[in-house]
Amino acid sequence: MTVPSGTWPKLTSSEEFRFLSDLVLTRSSADQTIVRLRDHHAGTTRFANNQVIQNVDARRGSLAVTVAFGGQQGTASTTDFTAGAIQDALARAERIARVSPVDPEYLPPPDPCLFPVRATAKPETLAAGPVKRLEYANEAIGHCRMENLMAAGVVASSGTAVGIAASNGLFGYEVRGDARFSLTVQTGDATGWSAAAHRSIDHLKVQERTLAAIAKAKRGRDVCEMPAGQYPVILEPAAVAGLWAWVLWSLDAKSYTKGTSPFAGKLGQAIVDERLTLKNHPDHADLLGEGFTHDGLPSTASLWIDHGVLKQLAYDRFTAKADGINPIPTLEAPALSIAGAPAQSIQDLIKNTDRAILVTNFWYIRPVNPQDLTLTGMTRDGTFLIEKGEIVSAVKNFRFHESPIRAFRHITAWTTPMEAVNSETGKMLVPALALPHFRFSSVTRF
Amino acid sequence: MSSPTWDEFADLALKRITASGAEYGDIRIQDSSTEHIEGEDRRIASIRDIKDVGFGVRVLYHGAWGFAASSVLSLEEVPRVANLAIEIARGSASVALEKVRLVSEPVHRDRVVTPYRIDPFTIPLEKKTDLLLNTMETLHRQSGIARSSASLWAHRDRKLFVSTEGSHLESDLLAGQGDCTATALHEGRFASRSFNTPYLRKGYELIEETDLLREASRVAAQAIEKVKAPVVDAGQYDLVLDPEHLSLTIHESCGHPSELDRALGYEANYAGTSFLTPEKLGNFRYGSQHVNLVADNTESETLAATGYDDDGVQCQQWDVVRNGVFVGYCTNREVASKIGESRSRGSNRADGWSHVPMVRIANIGLEPGSATVDQLIADVKHGIYIEGHGSYSIDQRRYNFQFGGDAFWLIENGRRTHMLRDVIYHGITPEFWNSCDGVADRTARRRYGFITCGKGQPGQSGWMTHAASPARFRQIHVIRGEGSA
Numbered sequence: 001m002t003v004p005s006g007t008w009p010k011l012t013s014s015e016e017f018r019f020l021s022d023l024v025l026t027r028s029s030a031d032q033t034i035v036r037l038r039d040h041h042a043g044t045t046r047f048a049n050n051q052v053i054q055n056v057d058a059r060r061g062s063l064a065v066t067v068a069f070g071g072q073q074g075t076a077s078t079t080d081f082t083a084g085a086i087q088d089a090l091a092r093a094e095r096i097a098r099v100s101p102v103d104p105e106y107l108p109p110p111d112p113c114l115f116p117v118r119a120t121a122k123p124e125t126l127a128a129g130p131v132k133r134l135e136y137a138n139e140a141i142g143h144c145r146m147e148n149l150m151a152a153g154v155v156a157s158s159g160t161a162v163g164i165a166a167s168n169g170l171f172g173y174e175v176r177g178d179a180r181f182s183l184t185v186q187t188g189d190a191t192g193w194s195a196a197a198h199r200s201i202d203h204l205k206v207q208e209r210t211l212a213a214i215a216k217a218k219r220g221r222d223v224c225e226m227p228a229g230q231y232p233v234i235l236e237p238a239a240v241a242g243l244w245a246w247v248l249w250s251l252d253a254k255s256y257t258k259g260t261s262p263f264a265g266k267l268g269q270a271i272v273d274e275r276l277t278l279k280n281h282p283d284h285a286d287l288l289g290e291g292f293t294h295d296g297l298p299s300t301a302s303l304w305i306d307h308g309v310l311k312q313l314a315y316d317r318f319t320a321k322a323d324g325i326n327p328i329p330t331l332e333a334p335a336l337s338i339a340g341a342p343a344q345s346i347q348d349l350i351k352n353t354d355r356a357i358l359v360t361n362f363w364y365i366r367p368v369n370p371q372d373l374t375l376t377g378m379t380r381d382g383t384f385l386i387e388k389g390e391i392v393s394a395v396k397n398f399r400f401h402e403s404p405i406r407a408f409r410h411i412t413a414w415t416t417p418m419e420a421v422n423s424e425t426g427k428m429l430v431p432a433l434a435l436p437h438f439r440f441s442s443v444t445r446f
Numbered sequence: 447m448s449s450p451t452w453d454e455f456a457d458l459a460l461k462r463i464t465a466s467g468a469e470y471g472d473i474r475i476q477d478s479s480t481e482h483i484e485g486e487d488r489r490i491a492s493i494r495d496i497k498d499v500g501f502g503v504r505v506l507y508h509g510a511w512g513f514a515a516s517s518v519l520s521l522e523e524v525p526r527v528a529n530l531a532i533e534i535a536r537g538s539a540s541v542a543l544e545k546v547r548l549v550s551e552p553v554h555r556d557r558v559v560t561p562y563r564i565d566p567f568t569i570p571l572e573k574k575t576d577l578l579l580n581t582m583e584t585l586h587r588q589s590g591i592a593r594s595s596a597s598l599w600a601h602r603d604r605k606l607f608v609s610t611e612g613s614h615l616e617s618d619l620l621a622g623q624g625d626c627t628a629t630a631l632h633e634g635r636f637a638s639r640s641f642n643t644p645y646l647r648k649g650y651e652l653i654e655e656t657d658l659l660r661e662a663s664r665v666a667a668q669a670i671e672k673v674k675a676p677v678v679d680a681g682q683y684d685l686v687l688d689p690e691h692l693s694l695t696i697h698e699s700c701g702h703p704s705e706l707d708r709a710l711g712y713e714a715n716y717a718g719t720s721f722l723t724p725e726k727l728g729n730f731r732y733g734s735q736h737v738n739l740v741a742d743n744t745e746s747e748t749l750a751a752t753g754y755d756d757d758g759v760q761c762q763q764w765d766v767v768r769n770g771v772f773v774g775y776c777t778n779r780e781v782a783s784k785i786g787e788s789r790s791r792g793s794n795r796a797d798g799w800s801h802v803p804m805v806r807i808a809n810i811g812l813e814p815g816s817a818t819v820d821q822l823i824a825d826v827k828h829g830i831y832i833e834g835h836g837s838y839s840i841d842q843r844r845y846n847f848q849f850g851g852d853a854f855w856l857i858e859n860g861r862r863t864h865m866l867r868d869v870i871y872h873g874i875t876p877e878f879w880n881s882c883d884g885v886a887d888r889t890a891r892r893r894y895g896f897i898t899c900g901k902g903q904p905g906q907s908g909w910m911t912h913a914a915s916p917a918r919f920r921q922i923h924v925i926r927g928e929g930s931a
Contacts, residue, residue, distance in 0.1 A: 009518075009526075044904050048712045055538045056904075057530055058515040058800040060500065076495040079517035089497070096493050099571045101579060103489055130534050138541060152714035154903045182903075184715040191714070258487075258593055260629055260636045363718075364839040368850060368870060369927045371635060376848050376870075378841045399839070399846055399872065401925070423716050441925065442872055444846035445721070 011126075011161040012039040012061060012081075014173040020063060021165035023083060024090050030067035030097060032108045033090075033167040034296070038062045042158035045133040050141050050151050055130060065093045071102035105318040109166035115174075115291040115298050118282060121159065122200040125177035128157040132201065140183050140210045147214055153183035157201050164296045172292045181206055182423070184381060185217040189446045190394065192216025193361055193381030195238065197421040199288065216360060216382040220394040225443060226385060228398065232356040232412075233438040234349050234386065237420035237430050239379075240336070242362040243404040244278075245425035246375055248331060251304070253313035253323065262373040262405065267310050272408040274308035275339040280331045281429070286419050287333035288427050302329035307339065335429040338414045346432045349413055351389045353434060358384040358391065361422055362400070374403045378444065398440035412436050450521060456608040458521070459503050459528040464610055466532045470506040470548060472609040473528075474756060475519065476799040478602065481567060485578040485596040488586060493571065500799040503531040509545020510538035513802040548779040549790055551759045553612040558753030560620040561746070562649025566600035569650050574598050577653075581662045585628040588666035590673070592636065593629040596662075598622075598653065599645075613758040621645060621749060621909075622652045623895070626662050630669040637673035637867060639665040640834060640852055642690070644911070645895030646747045668853055668865070675865040678854065680926055684829035685871060685919045686822050689892035691832050691851050692812060693912035697896060699875040700732075700739050701807035701912070703844040704766050705793075705901075706775040708805075710784060717901045718842025721875070722772055724785050732772040733879030736815055736917075739767040741776060741808035743792060748809045748911035749895045750795070756803035759792035766810055770880070776808050797906040804902055811893070811913035815885030822884050822918045829857035830869055830924065837870060837927065848872040850927055868927035878919060886915035 012020070021035040039061040046054035063086060064077035074096025078089040133155040144151035156179065163173040181204040182195035193216065194209035235243075255261035263271065280302045282289025290299050295317060304312040312329050320328045343349045350358065360382030368374045379397045386392070413434040421427040450458075452475045463471030480496040501524065502515035512535025514527045578596040585594040600622045607615040625642040641661040646652055687695065702708065703720040711719055722730065733739075743750045743761035754760055757779045766774045777787065778794030796803040823831065834852025841847075854869040855862045873881075891913055899908035 009523075042904065046715075046903055048714055049544075049710070051543045052510065052538045052541055053712055054513070054802055054804075055511060055534045056513040056515070056802050057534060058502070058513075060515075060517045060800050062498075062517070074493050074495070076497070078497045079499050080497070081518075085497075092495050096495060096571060099575075100493055101490050101575055103491065105489060105491070130537055134537050134541065141541075150711065150714075152711060154715060156904065182715055186711070186714060193715075259631050259634070260593055264634075363842055366837050366839045368837045368848075369868060372928055374928055376837065376839045378839070378846065380842055397841060397846075399841070399848060442846060442848075444841045444843075445874065446843060446845070 009059060011041060011159055011175060012037060017163040017173055020081060020086060023086050024065050025165065025167050027087060028067055028090055028167065030069055030094060032068045034066045034109050035165045036064045037161060037163035039161040040158060042156065043130055043133060044154055044156040045130065045137045046154045047137050047141055048152035050145055052137060057130060063089060065089045067093045067097045068106060069097050071104065071106040072097045072100045073103060073106055074100055107317050107321065109168050109170050110296045112169040112171065113298060115172045118289050118291050120177065120199060120290060121175035122177045125157050125179045125199060125201045126159040128179065128201045133157060136181060136204065136206045139206050143210045143214060144185055149214060149217060150186040151183060154180065156180040164292065166296065170296050172296060174291045176290065179204055181209065183210055183213045185213040187217050187221060190217050190220030190223065191381045192220060195421050196419065197427045198286065219384065219391065220382055223394040223396055225396045228440050228442050230437050230439050232436050234353060234356050234358045234432060234434045236346060236360050236432050237418045238361040238422045239359045240430040240433055241420035241425050241428045242365050242422055244336060244428065244430060246365065246367065246373065247404050248334060250373055251314045253315045253319045256313050257319060262371060263310060267313065269310060270308040271310045271405060272305065272308050273411045275411065276305060276308050276408065277337050278305035279303050279335050280329065280333055281335040282333045284333060284335060284429065287335065287429060289333040293330055297328055297330065299330040299332055300327060304331065335417060336431065337417055338411065338431055342414050342416045342431065346415060349415060349432060349434055350386050350391065352413060353386050354388060356386045356434065357395065358386050365424065368401065372403050373405050374401065376401050396446060397444045399442045399444065400439060401441035402439045407435055407438055410436060452606045455501065455519060455524045456606060458524045460608060460610050462525055462528040463505050463532060466507065468505045468507040468532060468535060470610055471504060472607060472758065473501060473503050474799055475501040475606045477604045478798065479567065481600045483574055483578060483598045485582050487593055488582045490575050490578065498798065502799045503528045504802060505531040505535040506546060507532060507535035508539040510535055510542040511546060512538055515800040546780050547783055549782045549788055551757065551779060551790065554754060554758060554760060555614045556753065558617040560618065560647045562620050564650035564654065566622050566650040567602065577658060581626045581658050584659050584662040585626060585666045588670055590630050590632060590670045591628045591666050592631040594627065596626040598624045607756065607758055609758050615754050615758060617753055619647060619752060620649060621647050622650065624653050624656065624658060626658065626665065628666040628669040630673040632673040635673055637669060639669035639672055641665045644893050645749060645897050646893065647749060647751065648747055671865045672853060672867055675867045677926055678866045678869045678924060680924060682921045683924045684826045685922050686826065686829060686831045686857065686916055687919065688833040688916050689914040690834050690894050692914040692917060693894035694835050694838055695849060696739065696810055696812060696912045696914060697807065698838060698840045699844060699847055700766065701810050704775050705805045705807060706777045706781045706785065709775065710781060713901065716903050721843045721845050726772055727785060728773055730772040731770055731880065732767045732876055733770045734882045735770050736882050736885050737767055737770050737879050738813035739810055740813055741766050741774065741810045743808050745809060748893060749909040750809045750911065755792045755794045756796050757790060757794040759790045759794065761792050764791055776805055778805050781805060795908065797908065801906050806908040807899065807910045809911045812885060812915065812917060814888040814891050814915040817884050817886055819886045819890050819916050822886055822916060823857055823862055824860040826857045827859055830866065831855040831857055831862050832869065845874050847875060869924060870927040871922050871924045873922055878922065881920045881922065882917055883920055884918040888915065890915040
């Protein structure tokens with residue numbers, strides 16, 4: 001290909017965002033006004049059956065204007081950055097706000113502050129275009145072809161300019177890069193999978209992850225069916241992240257206050273194994289930390305679960321004010337750790353296991369009972385029986401019926417935290433975990 | 447100087463594509479408006495007015511695809527994006543093993559407009575927010591309701607599709623929806639019950655024809671009854687499923703497996719593949735003789751009835767399952783030839799200008815049978831009647847599924863009795879549909895739409911409608927939706 005990345009249009013700069021936001025702020029008649037920018041340039045190379053099936057590049061800029069007269073508010077957005085369109089968005093937002101009922105939970109924009117500066121924009125990711133993505137896709141496909149296996153996956157990279165400006169002087173601007181690779185290797189009914197997400201496209205470890213997915217798929221060729229029931233399990237990091245994502249999403253403080261949270265009444269109490277600690281770690285190089293939130297709050301390092309005890313809830317600004325919470329903690333870069341001596345690797349966890357099911361990943365996890373956070377979902381892309389320290393066979397995929405609150409009450413062994421991401425959750429740092437009991441409720445056909 | 451027309455922008459892009467030597471190209475220019483009003487706990491929590499304008503250019507060069515898109519609709523940007531799409535397609539072609547071949551489609555020149563009586567964007571906001579506030583007040587009138595929500599949604603797409611083959615398709619399509627939910631608290635337990643108008647391609651008459659306050663009163667009372675209801679005992683039950691509930695069952699267990707791109711492995715890395723592999727076409731017993739599943743993208747007011755798909759193929763009607771046998775896939779112009787079909791079914795849709803179209807589930811519906819709903823229930827000794835959507839999950843080949851619901855009633859000796867809670871059923875798709883022994887008649891047929899069907903990388907939200915009359919399924923395994931099951 002001949003498209004040099006230098007010829008691509010640039011992301012909206014901080015100065016340009018200030019100019020655009022001033023167009024709104026200087027013309028607004030509202031008591032308070034907020035302008036939000038999201039200028040997203042992204043490309044994805046998608047492959048299946050060992051060849052590229054989709055190769056795309058898209059640029060979408062969006063400005064959203066929120067205004068308030070007293071507690072009456074309205075929001076209007078546009079993808080057109082011309083002065084006329086931006087002023088039209090302001091006029092639409094004002095029109096909405098003037099006829100809206102007063103929102104008793106309305107709060108003016110947060111006070112201006114200096115947001116932390118984080119390394120969210122890696123030049124190698126922002127410069128990566130279709131050529132780089134195709135190179136990585138070909139690398140994965142090439143390995144699979146050599147082994148007579150089928151590859152399906154994506155290589156994606158993006159850069160996003162994100163900004164917030166308000167009539168009280170609040171101003172934030174940040175460029176966020178994001179690179180992703182995921183691969184499913186197929187051989188007959190067996191599949192193996194691996195995935196990565198990172199601020200730097202150079203850290204996707206395409207070769208290493210491709211070989212891991214290939215090894216999983218090859219190991220899955222000889223499959224047996226195990227009956228549904230309760231088993232000891234070893235959950236690889238992606239599977240752990242899949243379950244923990246639902247714990248994180250259920251920490252909403254408003255639901256907690258109203259009594260419609262699985263954690264209602266449990267703040268300050270042990271909710272999981274006493275060795276587990278959950279922190280927000282926005283400065284960690286392998287997590288996708290950000291400088292500020294959609295609400296214009298600085299993202300912060302914070303402690304959420306301390307040695308099994310629930311210490312923090314996810315607050316909206318209104319509930320935080322009512323509960324006297326300041327600053328409001330954020331949770332965009334979760335890191336789960338366990339006190340004590342970890343196993344050196346997943347392989348060591350396996351070696352020390354008499355009998356268990358090894359789960360690579362879960363799929364289609366959905367809540368069954370919000371009261372006790374019982375979830376269901378399927379194992380996917382590598383489920384194995386471990387006996388006497390070895391993987392002895394692949395097993396047909398299970399459906400699970402389990403609450404992470406119960407499952408993580410006792411952990412028998414673990415590794416150090418590792419990068420984890422899957423198709424339905426954001427990125428986390430989590431260990432692989434051995435659990436003594438995990439309920440599989442049925443078995444599928446493959 | 448007046449700004450160029452959409453046709454002039456399209457011409458600019460297509461000239462570049464034709465000059466490049468590409469065998470096919472198209473451009474979609476789209477202007478979308480969305481108004482979403484959300485109420486929560488007796489307050490209007492947000493009102494959003496979203497305008498989204500942009501274009502996407504798709505190029506097929508030497509049998510390989512390239513696509514580029516931009517929200518900047520200008521004389522400089524359209525050629526840049528067209529050139530980028532061409533260059534990306536050239537890159538794809540350099541590594542292509544098997545060349546994409548599009549099945550033919552007549553050239554169409556047409557304009558498609560949603561018929562409507564009342565433009566939802568002309569209704570005063572005060573009227574809509576009053577309706578939502580009154581709805582939430584009605585929900586809270588029932589003692590024991592701890593939380594409430596209500597919302598109204600309206601969407602309009604104005605689109606131009608032009609291809610290098612000469613098709614020129616304009617559309618102006620509307621869609622709308624409204625809903626409310628009550629959450630009841632009782633002895634530390636909570637349970638929710640919802641009402642939704644279907645997502646349909648109608649004007650604001652969709653809302654005006656609905657008595658939202660009466661529905662709010664009903665669901666609030668049922669939320670209270672539900673939270674106090676006994677937990678189901680696990681075991682085998684006959685199930686009678688209402689149309690709203692069935693819309694999700696059809697979507698997950700018939701819709702997705704009948705997407706041919708999945709069956710061919712295109713989605714293997716994300717949404718998954720399909721147990722309905724091509725050798726099963728025409729001979730696989732998917733369900734009982736009562737099961738007739740028809741794809742109909744021509745039925746007025748349904749979400750996938752867009753006149754034409756994003757390949758420029760005219761919308762059609764076809765059988766997916768006839769008398770229980772799997773007989774048809776959802777296809778596009780790329781994959782149709784891989785099963786020897788000479789024309790696409792017209793099910794290639796993108797969720798906006800910035801995404802490339804792909805095979806999407808059609809408006810697949812369960813054909814009515816001949817029984818009345820009362821007759822279906824009368825022939826059940828020990829069963830459960832299920833309404834609405836609850837928990838749902840299915841494996842990546844669409845065999846093993848598990849569904850909950852929004853409301854459950856125990857059926858004993860042919861009579862619907864009291865409510866139950868925490869009902870979950872699971873099964874294997876073809877076994878489940880083969881247990882169907884009755885479908886209610888056309889008078890009980892209802893349509894429900896989906897606008898958040900996830901598929902593709904980057905992810906897209908598909909829109910489609912599933913219609914059904916209530917249907918009965920024998921001896922289905924039911925478990926409790928709590929951890930001790």
